[in-house]
Amino acid sequence: MNQxxxxxxxFGNMFEAPSETAWGNPWQPEYTKxxxxxxxxxxxxxxxxxxxxxxxxxxxxxxxxxxxxxxxQVVDSALKNGLYAIINMHHHEELYENPDxxxxxxxxxxxxxxxYFSNYPDSLLFEILNEPxxxxxxxxxxxxxxxxxxxxxESNQERIxxxxxxxxGGLGGLSKLELPxxxxxxxxxxxxxxxxxxxQGASWVDxxxxxxxxxxxxxxxxxxxxxxxxxxxxxFAESNKIPVHIGEFGAYSAADMDSREKWTTFIxxxxxxxxxSWAYWEFCAGFGIxxxxxxxxYNELVNALLHNEMPEPAYYLGTAIYSSNxxxxxxxxxxxxxxxxxxxxxxxxxKLVVSINKTSSEDWHIQLVKNxxxxxxxxxxxxxxxxxxxxSRAVTAYVGESSSPWATYSNYNEFYLCDTFxxxxxxxxxxxxxxxARIVFDLGASANNVTFSYVLLEEIVLEEPTSASFINNxxxxxxxxPASQLLHVANFDDFQKLTIINIQGKIVKLEAxxxxxxxxxxxxxxxxxxxxxxxxxxxxxxxKIIKN
Numbered sequence: 001m002n003q004x005x006x007x008x009x010x011f012g013n014m015f016e017a018p019s020e021t022a023w024g025n026p027w028q029p030e031y032t033k034x035x036x037x038x039x040x041x042x043x044x045x046x047x048x049x050x051x052x053x054x055x056x057x058x059x060x061x062x063x064x065x066x067x068x069x070x071x072x073q074v075v076d077s078a079l080k081n082g083l084y085a086i087i088n089m090h091h092h093e094e095l096y097e098n099p100d101x102x103x104x105x106x107x108x109x110x111x112x113x114x115x116y117f118s119n120y121p122d123s124l125l126f127e128i129l130n131e132p133x134x135x136x137x138x139x140x141x142x143x144x145x146x147x148x149x150x151x152x153x154e155s156n157q158e159r160i161x162x163x164x165x166x167x168x169g170g171l172g173g174l175s176k177l178e179l180p181x182x183x184x185x186x187x188x189x190x191x192x193x194x195x196x197x198x199x200q201g202a203s204w205v206d207x208x209x210x211x212x213x214x215x216x217x218x219x220x221x222x223x224x225x226x227x228x229x230x231x232x233x234x235x236f237a238e239s240n241k242i243p244v245h246i247g248e249f250g251a252y253s254a255a256d257m258d259s260r261e262k263w264t265t266f267i268x269x270x271x272x273x274x275x276x277s278w279a280y281w282e283f284c285a286g287f288g289i290x291x292x293x294x295x296x297x298y299n300e301l302v303n304a305l306l307h308n309e310m311p312e313p314a315y316y317l318g319t320a321i322y323s324s325n326x327x328x329x330x331x332x333x334x335x336x337x338x339x340x341x342x343x344x345x346x347x348x349x350x351k352l353v354v355s356i357n358k359t360s361s362e363d364w365h366i367q368l369v370k371n372x373x374x375x376x377x378x379x380x381x382x383x384x385x386x387x388x389x390x391x392s393r394a395v396t397a398y399v400g401e402s403s404s405p406w407a408t409y410s411n412y413n414e415f416y417l418c419d420t421f422x423x424x425x426x427x428x429x430x431x432x433x434x435x436x437a438r439i440v441f442d443l444g445a446s447a448n449n450v451t452f453s454y455v456l457l458e459e460i461v462l463e464e465p466t467s468a469s470f471i472n473n474x475x476x477x478x479x480x481x482p483a484s485q486l487l488h489v490a491n492f493d494d495f496q497k498l499t500i501i502n503i504q505g506k507i508v509k510l511e512a513x514x515x516x517x518x519x520x521x522x523x524x525x526x527x528x529x530x531x532x533x534x535x536x537x538x539x540x541x542x543x544k545i546i547k548n
Contacts, residue, residue: 001122001160002186002243005084005277006041007268007306009289010248012282015071016046016090016130019053025285025292032077034290035283038297039306042084044247044279045074046130048091049109057094061108068116079123086162086247086279087113088127096134103144111151118155126152127162127188127247131169138166138176146180153182162188162245169247171229172414174236175392186277187240189233190248193226196411197263201254202286212254217462218262220313220503220529221382221425226270228424232392232416234274246271250281253288257300264304265311280305315529316427317505318382318458322373322439326352326452334369341365341444352452359447363396366444371402373437373457375409375430382460383410383439384425386453389417393446399428399457402438409437421453427460478532482546487532489518495534495541503529522547 011031017023035043049055054067071087078085089109095102110128117124128148132141145163152161161184165173169190179185192198200211216222237244249267251260264280271278284290289301324332327350335345341360345368346353354368375381383399394416400408410428439457443450477490489498498518500509511520513534525547534541 001125002245002277003275004041004123005086005125005245007039008042008044008084008086008277008279009035009040009305010044010046010279010282011074012046012287013285014046015074016048018048018051020070023285027074028292029073029077031283032074032081032083036081036083038302040083042086042277042279043078044086044088044127045071045078046088046090047071049089049113050092050094050105055105055109057105059104059108061105061112063109063112068113072116075117075120075124079121084123084125086125086127087117088130088162090130092129095129096132096136099136099140099144103147106144107147107151110148111154114152114159115155122159125160125162125186126156127164128152129164130247131164131190132166132173133168136166138173141166141173142176142178146178149180149182149185158184160184160186162186162247164188164190164247171233171416172394174232177236179240179242185242186245187237187242188245188247191230191246191267192249193229194222197255197259198251200252202252213256214259215256216251216259216263217314218266218311219462220315221427223266223270223313224423225425226267228415228422230270230274231422232418235418244274244276246276246278248279248281250287253286257298261300261304261308262311264301265308268305269308269310315463315503316380316382316458316460317463317503318460319505320456320458321375321381322370322455322457324352324370324452324455326350326454332370334371336367336369338362338365338367338444343443348451354441354443354450354452356443356447356449360444363442363445366442368441368443368452370439370455371436373399373439374435375399375433375437377430377433380427380429380460380462381410382425382427382458383456384423384458385441385455386421386423387417387450388419388421388453389446389448389450390419391448392416392418393448393450395450396442397424397426398440399437400440401434402436409434412442417448417450421451478543478545481543482548483522484548485521485523487520487522487545489513489520489532489534490516494536497535499533499535500525501531501533503531 013023013025014027020026055063075085095106128145165177167173196211197214197216199205200214202208251263281287284292289298330347330352339360342357343366344355394414396412396414398408398412399410413426415424495513498511501507527547530545532543
């Protein structure tokens, strides 16, 4: 079923509005045909059921027959056009605020919805609740979703039901989710990162105007951040043997279209490599792919979702500003304990270990800090660190001021660690010069110890994607690519020198070329992207390779 869902789109700002016309985007009967003809497989229909016009707030919490009929019209239109349809419960504000008082109504509504649609084919799916949050805590949500599924199963024993995560439906609530023992469920998660890019200029997000002109350059670094963020979802899905649906992702129209196309292309193609179905947010409002006034598509977004192949990434070439060598530089780092938190800093096997004795309610009550970092206005920087923890936990990392008001230059970046080492990265731009900036890791909210293998801060310059550059129409054979052990260079004409650099621009190999065939050993190089440069005193040839 998840494969059948495939590529979808949300009918957003329609039925989850307080009324269908409240947000200026009422549903039109031709929309489902347009979606089907474009090449999508399903529609997700967000629905607010709780308003006074649509349902009663007193027992037996009856849903308006007219409103049910209206939703039925949308579902019928989707199915008639060969689309699958997902209906959900969206913006149930009273439930988020007073979950215990509203639980009976919540379950009664699902009992009515499921009974009303019980004779529909399996191409109609239910989603229990959109983005649980507020006082509907993760613990409560586990109980509520189980009870709602039981209510649905009374009349729909085999219908596919989508279940989301607490804490606004994102990846952050994944570790707290308890799945019911049911073979007909799909896990659904929403993804809008980097948030400063996807929600720049969004009027409902405080401070978002400050993020305007944030770009997505589709670099290897940006892609790796996405992949790292999705890693816990991959592990959860595999261990629980459950299919995944990314129910919302999108970039708001205030972002430049070139960046939106790049981001949307990468996210859509990446999700498909994981065999996850998805639904873009949304059809014809602020994030939309369709202009309802001109009745035309934004072709860049349609192509990104349905037609673009995964392109070569761009790259950042980096120059190290600070590089840790914990065999020598553990003393460079300060560990601050605030409130009633307690921790120690250790040097173990040339790694920096933060051993946490007592946690606190505030993450910043334990801070690992590297002071006196010089950053310059107008430059772009990348912070990378390799770390693990004794068990799954979150850490917050940022670069910012070393004195009041302790402002951050990089935003606060949350990363999830597990018991194996992984590299985590973020990028930021400097709008001022600070000779005394600091690198900070906030660690106080979890008792799980953290081990750092390295921390690297670089000044970076963007290199647009390229697979190779050719001088004087000379092309040599460099193979295999990707390579794991040996790399061969053949037919290299008059080239005299072989240089291999990593994506930070650092030389990792330098060898003379002789004869007509040269072999170099890559086995000791870490996996990643490298550039092979063949040179003569007058010529050069560059090729990108991947080391497995």
